[in-house]
Amino acid sequence: MLQQELRDHLTWKILPFWEGLKDEKHGGFYGYVDKGLNIQREADKGCILHSRILWTFSAAARILGSGEYRRYADWAYEALKMFEDEAHGGVYWSVTYDGKPADTTKHTYCQAFAIYGLSAYYRLTGKREALEKARALYRVIEEKCTVYNGYGEAYQADFSPESNEKLSENGVMATRTMNTLLHVLEAYTELHRAEPEDHVWQAGLRALEILLKKMYNPEKRRLEVFMDDEYRPLLDMQSYGHDIESGWLLWDSAQEFLPEKDRAPYRAMCLDLLESVRERAFTEHGLKNEWVAGEVSELRIWWVQAETMLGLHCGWEMTKDPAWAADLQTQWETIQRMIVDPRPNGEWYWSVYEDGSLTERPMVEEWKCPYHNSRMCLRLIEAKMPD
Secondary structure, eight states, rough: HHHHHHHHHHHIIIIIHTTTTTTTSSSSOOOOOOOOOOOOOTTTHHHHHHHHHHHHHHHHHHHHHOOHEEEEHHHHHHHHGGGTTTOOBBSSSSSOOSOOOOOOOEEEEHHHHHHHHHHHHHHHOOOOOHHHHHHHHHHHHHEEEEEETTTEEEETTTSSSSOOOOGGGGOOOEEEEHHHHHHHHHHHHHHHHSSSOOOHHHHHHHHHHHIIIEEETTTTTTOOOOOOOOOOOOOOOEEHHHHHHHHHHHHHHHHHHHHHHHHHHHHHHHHHHHHHHHHHHEEEEEEEEETTTTEEEOOOEHHHHHHHHHHHHHHHHHOOHHHHHHHHHHHHHIIIIIIOOOOOTTOOOOOTTTOOOOOHHHHHHHSSSHHHHHHHHHHHHHHHHOO
């Protein structure tokens, strides 16, 4: 029953909203929709948003077998070319509404999501051009965004390093972030699934090892979020959303890159992250946002709630404890009650307060995208579910 509800929700609520943002005049998809569902047609267009739209329609077309979604994936694929820098390689952070470079930052996070979208499109279409573009961006990360003990973060258009405002927050300036490495690993996992290559496999193993040995804090049962060059934490913080996302995502990558005999440390870490977040932050009103130096953010954020579904399902898969399955059903009911926009042309709210009242965040901008909630639906549609 839950799987059918998720399929219906994806096909009748989430995907139609994003279909309606197709920019027929200038290409791509409109980059900003305010809280009142008003489209700002001349807003800049973000590469992360477009990469995630490409992934979403590519995965939906492949898994659901829809020619209609294939057409939107084709449109998103052509749109991603607007972000390419032919002179220096890589993709820009954003372009103007009509496709001219806007923010020319080259962020490792941004390169990773372009790989992710292109790899999904290749898995759908078999189009070699898409795979070669993904591999070229992989080489950009490995050759231009790699430092002596991991990956750098932010770069100028010519790949000269710059400060990392885009992936830093809470008053710190991080030179290593869990968020960037997590999604580099995610991108490499998708690229390896598209067509395995030994060097991608080795890079995936390196990323897994950094997350386990440098970013995972077993004493505090969390991944550190913001770090300096030597992976020393800059803030006493647990991001509940990232930890529950990491719990299932790292296990997914471990199963892709490691033989079963070598997975035990990763399984232990992933289950510990899932259990930690469930104990500390899960409620009947959804998952809390984060804990920072003793203060808890009670915001309920769209992507955190979607990742909670996948984390709870992963916990059930690992343990077969029916309590995880019960929490999964509770979480779905919470999402429907608090996060889904009931308006006919709405999708999911960005965030709400604990009492269900809305924040002022927009419906669409460079970070607000269809990837988290669509991926939640698509993975659970394909998954083995509790009886």
